[in-house]
Amino acid sequence: MSAVITKRPAEEGTESPVREMVGGYLARVRGGDMGALPAVSALVALCLFFWVAQPVFMSTSNLANLFTQGAAGIVIAMGLVFVLLLGEIDLSAGFTSGVCAAILAVTLTQQGWPWYAAVGAALLTGALIGTLLGTIVVKIGIPSFVVTLAAFLALQGVALKIMDNGTNVSVNDKTIVAIANDNVPITLGWVIFVVGILGFAAVQFKQFSTRRRRGLTGQSLAGLVVKIAALAAVCGFVVYVLSMERSRNPAFASLKGMPIVVPLILVLLVVFTFVLNRTSFGRHIYAVGGNQEAARRAGINVDRIKITAFVLCSAMAAIGGIIAASRANSVDPNTGGSDVLLKAVGAAVIGGTSLFGGRGRMLDAILGGLVIAVIDNGMGLMGYSAGTKFIVTGLVLLLAAGVDALSRRRSLTTR
């Protein structure tokens, strides 16, 4: 058997790719990792349900809406993944996005800064807030729950102060407004699709061939092809749908192409997935979340990792705030308030990121964010009140957290 660990040439084709994938997935579930399956199946089931109940749900204009509606929450959720991976939480991410959006609006509209300077100011504000939160959590040792709960209140106040006790500041800069309201030209959309799929395939095949050359076991070639084909099919379908004309009156104003937020989120996904999976910083984040004491004894600077995670989380919240400001064309003291944070946490958890730390991926935030956006959008189309939507979203979050807790308990008992 020791020979089996070291040198077994990748025996592709001996096992069917589907069986291999199912087997690998079941092994991960036994280890307490449900992966993306619950979120993906929830997404498919919800879409089918709303399609049947309210056919307009599947109209191209509504599908494009889904992305722009969910974008701000998804980006905030992606930032939260860093903090959740450590087993910490940031309850102030919503109002961090609000404060950063307010900084953006004020510098842009009242101070007349160019858009890039205003965006820089917003991101810097986010990073500063994150540094402050992380330092307090790490150096003083107050639980992040309490620190960020305090920041939740305080930042709400800061947002009010910035906006002169509650006046609405409009955002008129063309570039900023375009982020959540304009679309990528159709050709560029397809170019992004082709480059993205080819790039993914190239990375995967390079890994495959290197593993094979060095005699390491890994995924089979057939499994790899199935994976890439499935990804290409799903993404291709989305790009195709978003490329269709969705204006009621195309002669008056044409409306087609994928919203700009889609490639923006994709870039963030690729960058942060690389950071989490391929760099030692990412590895150390997982290690601290899995066993802080082990990480400390391995010589990892736990404090530095934690502060960096809070900085990334708040900076991502700033990006979320910019998207929200763009979508609303304005910022008011309620930007980033109400249910924004809870939906973002919900998105990460529904996607499969554990509240107990150590388990989760960037993709989770996107899948979970889409689930929440679909519930929100679909129930709205069916004419349910905001009250009902909150109750259902709350129940879905509870369900996801329950699955998380149970799979964790299972992994603890199967030693």
Place this chain on the structure above:
Amino acid sequence: MTASENQVPGPVIELRGIDKSFGPVQVLHGVDFEAHVGEVTALVGDNGAGKSTLVKCIGGIHPIDAGDYLFEGRPVHVGGPRDAADLGVEIVYQDLALADNLDIVQNMFLGREKKSGIVLDEYTMEELAAETLAGLSVRTVKSVRQQVSSLSGGQRQTVAIAKAVLWNSKVVILDEPTAALGVAQTQQVLELVRRLADKGLAVVLISHNMNDVFAVSDRIAALYLGRMAAQVKTRDVTHAQVVELITAGRSGDLGLQQANGNGAKA
């Protein structure tokens, strides 16, 4: 006298007259201790005898108050865990310090990842991890890409030991490696401990279990109330004598001359 003693001129680690206090409580009183290449030295003693403190002094977690720390005959200053690791001293603690959510390779290289540029070199790490496990004749692990959460207690212990061996270490200290294991797994881990010594490492084994001690050790060092009661060859003593050394600090002409402890050593 014995073959192993003829090969090696002196001990790898030699401690002389180590004192260690925590505030008003003196835990170690003039402790002498040595560990030799190719041998398993069992460190025994009752609860509170100072085994863990001694090991933490060796590992650099606690600075020593007085006494000499010699490594391969040279006096060294070990001020922290990094110093000990640089010398080639690795400690496998009872709680193993493995991250459950990472796989075997990731755990073995935690904090010391191999990189090419800024990207982790997964291939090299995986090869080295597999080689190390194969070199220890580990047959119980299916894949080095298994998550540690899916491993049994014995497999976890194996991974923790392999992690310690990975770094060309010269001394491996194991804190009660079999305490939480069943019969078969205990046997596997003890075989692994023996193989470590046969590969030319100095192994220090902390254990409460006399069967384990007599099964694998070459020497036994018995601590009694913070003093080294005796350090003897395993073949020269009986079960009962070791138990007496642990519980009373002496056994016949072995051990501390006054059992209550402020006297000279044998």
